[in-house]
Amino acid sequence: MRGLTRRGWIMAVALGAAHSAFAGDERFIVIVHHDNAVTEVDRDFLRDAYLKKATDWSHGETIRPVDLSGRFGVRDVFTREVLRKTAAQLRSYWNQQIFSGKGIPPVEADSITEMIDYVAANPGAIGYLPAGTAPGRAKVVGVK
Amino acid sequence: MPAPESAAEPSTLGSHLPELQIHGFASEGAFLSTANDYIGESSQGDLHFFEAGLNVSSEVADRLRVGLQLYGRDMGRFRDLPPRIDWAYLDYRWKPWLGLRAGIIKMPFGLYNEYADIDASRLSILLPQSVYPLQDRSALLAQTGFSIYGEHAFGAGGGLEYQAWLGTLDIPNNALDVDGATLDSVDTRYVTGAQVFWHPPVDGLRIGATFLRASIDFNLTLSDANIMALIAAGVVPPTYDGKLVITQSPTSLMVGSAEYLAGDWTFAAEYSRWLTHQSSTLPLVLPAFDRDNERFYVMAARRLSERFETGGYYSVYEVDANDRAGHDRTAFPIRSNAFQRDLAATLRFDVNDVWLWKIEAHFIDGTADLEPAANPTPERYWGMFLLKTTVTF
Numbered sequence: 001m002r003g004l005t006r007r008g009w010i011m012a013v014a015l016g017a018a019h020s021a022f023a024g025d026e027r028f029i030v031i032v033h034h035d036n037a038v039t040e041v042d043r044d045f046l047r048d049a050y051l052k053k054a055t056d057w058s059h060g061e062t063i064r065p066v067d068l069s070g071r072f073g074v075r076d077v078f079t080r081e082v083l084r085k086t087a088a089q090l091r092s093y094w095n096q097q098i099f100s101g102k103g104i105p106p107v108e109a110d111s112i113t114e115m116i117d118y119v120a121a122n123p124g125a126i127g128y129l130p131a132g133t134a135p136g137r138a139k140v141v142g143v144k
Numbered sequence: 145m146p147a148p149e150s151a152a153e154p155s156t157l158g159s160h161l162p163e164l165q166i167h168g169f170a171s172e173g174a175f176l177s178t179a180n181d182y183i184g185e186s187s188q189g190d191l192h193f194f195e196a197g198l199n200v201s202s203e204v205a206d207r208l209r210v211g212l213q214l215y216g217r218d219m220g221r222f223r224d225l226p227p228r229i230d231w232a233y234l235d236y237r238w239k240p241w242l243g244l245r246a247g248i249i250k251m252p253f254g255l256y257n258e259y260a261d262i263d264a265s266r267l268s269i270l271l272p273q274s275v276y277p278l279q280d281r282s283a284l285l286a287q288t289g290f291s292i293y294g295e296h297a298f299g300a301g302g303g304l305e306y307q308a309w310l311g312t313l314d315i316p317n318n319a320l321d322v323d324g325a326t327l328d329s330v331d332t333r334y335v336t337g338a339q340v341f342w343h344p345p346v347d348g349l350r351i352g353a354t355f356l357r358a359s360i361d362f363n364l365t366l367s368d369a370n371i372m373a374l375i376a377a378g379v380v381p382p383t384y385d386g387k388l389v390i391t392q393s394p395t396s397l398m399v400g401s402a403e404y405l406a407g408d409w410t411f412a413a414e415y416s417r418w419l420t421h422q423s424s425t426l427p428l429v430l431p432a433f434d435r436d437n438e439r440f441y442v443m444a445a446r447r448l449s450e451r452f453e454t455g456g457y458y459s460v461y462e463v464d465a466n467d468r469a470g471h472d473r474t475a476f477p478i479r480s481n482a483f484q485r486d487l488a489a490t491l492r493f494d495v496n497d498v499w500l501w502k503i504e505a506h507f508i509d510g511t512a513d514l515e516p517a518a519n520p521t522p523e524r525y526w527g528m529f530l531l532k533t534t535v536t537f
Binding site: 048055056062085092095103 | 211407
């Protein structure tokens with residue numbers, strides 16, 4: 001670091017910023033059942049699906065969101081960037097839903113394999129994986 | 145430590161939704177006041193601050209969910225043991241804009257009434273008592289009947305979230321303390337209401353209003369001493385059996401609400417009016433009157449870290465909105481019984497995702513929310529301190 005020139009600092013800062021933006025957009029991929037005709041979903045739809053405010057796909061199938069368990073770091077990224085909540089706010093939201101009887105959270109997958117298997121087996125399912133993970137029999141859709 | 149993100153492990157979730165989800169919570173705490181007895185024997189210090197809930201829910205079919213929660217508490221003078229059914233209903237969500245619930249349903253009122261028991265979902269131990277009085281918890285928490293609900297997005301205009309309901313209240317006989325009489329039963333002819341929240345296109349902001357209207361008969365039997373006194377005064381015949389019906393009809397509650405979640409900050413404010421027309425079968429003893437309560441608070445909370453959160457609120461309850469300072473000596477022989485202004489501060493510590501501790505201090509001016517029988521000579525300025533721990537799963 002002692003040898004870093006001023007130009008080097010500027011480059012480092014610029015690369016850091018670019019990496020953050022890239023990480024923000026690409027640290028997870030979204031997967032659906034392979035028969036689902038959808039090729040792209042927007043973040044508002046994802047948010048509503050995972051907060052269980054949206055019930056159906058446009059083709060009528062019931063949405064079945066599946067979450068990764070809290071031991072996966074990508075869940076924090078997904079919570080912050082898609083659900084636009086902190087982990088504490090999300091816990092509070094689901095506590096309110098659960099104990100008032102208004103809803104129950106998405107099912108949780110304890111492993112990547114479990115996530116892929118569940119999405120591949122349920123026509124209405126939607127899940128997410130760390131970027132770069134092979135989706136197996138599930139289909140990757142774009143996020144806009 | 146996060147799991148390796150590409151870990152391939154055996155599948156246990158399988159291809160089906162779990163058929164049943166079971167959740168619960170249990171809390172214990174303590175409270176102490178510098179003067180006056182609030183909730184229980186607070187001036188002596190009180191360890192009766194226990195509550196617990198256990199619920200089961202299941203999505204039995206697409207869009208159809210059923211659930212039930214048992215709730216019990218031993219909280220000062222409020223006791224619901226053995227546990228009773230807190231809510232139990234079926235919920236059919238046909239479309240995002242229209243769902244139907246039927247059964248014993250938690251009743252929306254303001255931002256937090258449906259969540260009043262859920263310690264883990266908020267910062268404070270006591271919700272602002274002006275709008276969410278603990279003593280009304282059993283009466284206002286749930287209704288037996290039907291509700292419709294939904295939400296609708298308007299694109300750039302944000303979205304609306306709405307509920308409307310019609311039913312009756314199931315008020316247990318121990319929900320109210322009556323001096324000089326026994327409460328035999330409470331008959332609610334109806335309770336109805338509606339709530340609308342607007343979610344503007346600003347993340348974390350919601351603004352709404354709730355209106356609730358009920359008609360309630362309280363069937364009482366006076367104590368022998370009171371019966372004798374009334375007979376001696378000649379206001380009832382010598383054969384009077386002590387039966388008395390107090391009718392609150394209508395009771396209209398309304399509240400305007402705003403909440404803003406901004407990063408680690410939470411801001412909330414609510415303003416409420418509770419209008420009651422009360423009459424009785426003994427108008428010479430208990431003449432009819434109209435009451436207009438004014439209730440409001442402002443609240444702020446900040447999560448300091450993953451483990452710590454702090455904040456506070458200022459809550460005001462005025463028994464008569466037309467006599468906020470209690471100048472009417474007939475209505476308020478003790479002037480401080482006309483109002484209660486509560487400045488509260490809380491610190492929350494999350495040991496982990498399921499276990500938390502809270503400490504809370506209240507600095508209070510006024511005695512409006514105190515039980516008169518337990519506080520014949522209340523002190524106007526007093527403080528209260530609470531400690532609570534909760535486990536949620």
